[in-house]
Amino acid sequence: MDTYKTILTKLDVRQFDAKKVPADVKLKVLEAARASGTGINKQHWRFILVQDKVVIKKLAEDSTSGGWVAGADFAVIVLAEPQLGFHLIDSGRAVQDMQLAAWDQGVISGLYTGFKEDRMRRDFAIPDELKPTVVVGFGYPTMKILGKKNRRPLSELAFVDKYGTKFEPKKLN
Numbered sequence: 001m002d003t004y005k006t007i008l009t010k011l012d013v014r015q016f017d018a019k020k021v022p023a024d025v026k027l028k029v030l031e032a033a034r035a036s037g038t039g040i041n042k043q044h045w046r047f048i049l050v051q052d053k054v055v056i057k058k059l060a061e062d063s064t065s066g067g068w069v070a071g072a073d074f075a076v077i078v079l080a081e082p083q084l085g086f087h088l089i090d091s092g093r094a095v096q097d098m099q100l101a102a103w104d105q106g107v108i109s110g111l112y113t114g115f116k117e118d119r120m121r122r123d124f125a126i127p128d129e130l131k132p133t134v135v136v137g138f139g140y141p142t143m144k145i146l147g148k149k150n151r152r153p154l155s156e157l158a159f160v161d162k163y164g165t166k167f168e169p170k171k172l173n
């Protein structure tokens with residue numbers, strides 16, 4: 001898929017088909033995470049691939065806002081070093097790259113950030129120095145994804161030269 005189209009049509013989806021995602025697509029997803037940039041190239045993130053159905057169910061039980069991950073074909077737990085300060089932006093970049101790489105292969109995904117952290121640390125052997133930041137669940141869609149996003153218009157979101165001067169396409173030079 002064309003990169004721009006991939007970005008514009010990717011949705012965060014929470015319902016998945018039972019069809020299995022092939023190993024090469026999973027590998028692409030993890031490679032996309034690895035390829036994402038980190039502050040001062042620290043590469044402090046770590047990724048736990050969860051693909052066993054029983055373990056995915058446990059992941060769902062350890063969540064406060066992502067119970068839907070139980071239906072995913074696989075999930076990735078993103079961990080990062082919170083002492084760095086930029087751990088959330090680095091996690092977010094890895095997550096978005098994984099989601100776009102997956103969608104490019106027709107695989108949808110959703111993310112969540114609500115964890116029962118103590119349980120999750122115990123169940124997934126997460127070391128103290130790393131913080132679980134995001135979980136992404138992946139799978140094939142159950143229906144055709146139309147890619148229509150619910151977003152405010154650029155005229156509300158973007159400004160030109162200073163905050164308050166509304167962006168309009170005709171102001172582009």
Ligand SMILES: Cc1cc2nc3c(=O)[nH]c(=O)nc-3n(C[C@H](O)[C@H](O)[C@H](O)COP(=O)(O)O)c2cc1C
Nearest residue numbers: 010011012013014065066110111112113114149150
């Ligand atoms: C930082 C962040 C945290 C999120 N946390 C959750 C969450 O805990 N549970 C959930 O179901 N979705 C979560 N989402 C998904 C958002 O609800 C979703 O990105 C938003 O509704 C836009 O979805 P769309 O791109 O499909 O329009 C989160 C998204 C972001 C960026």
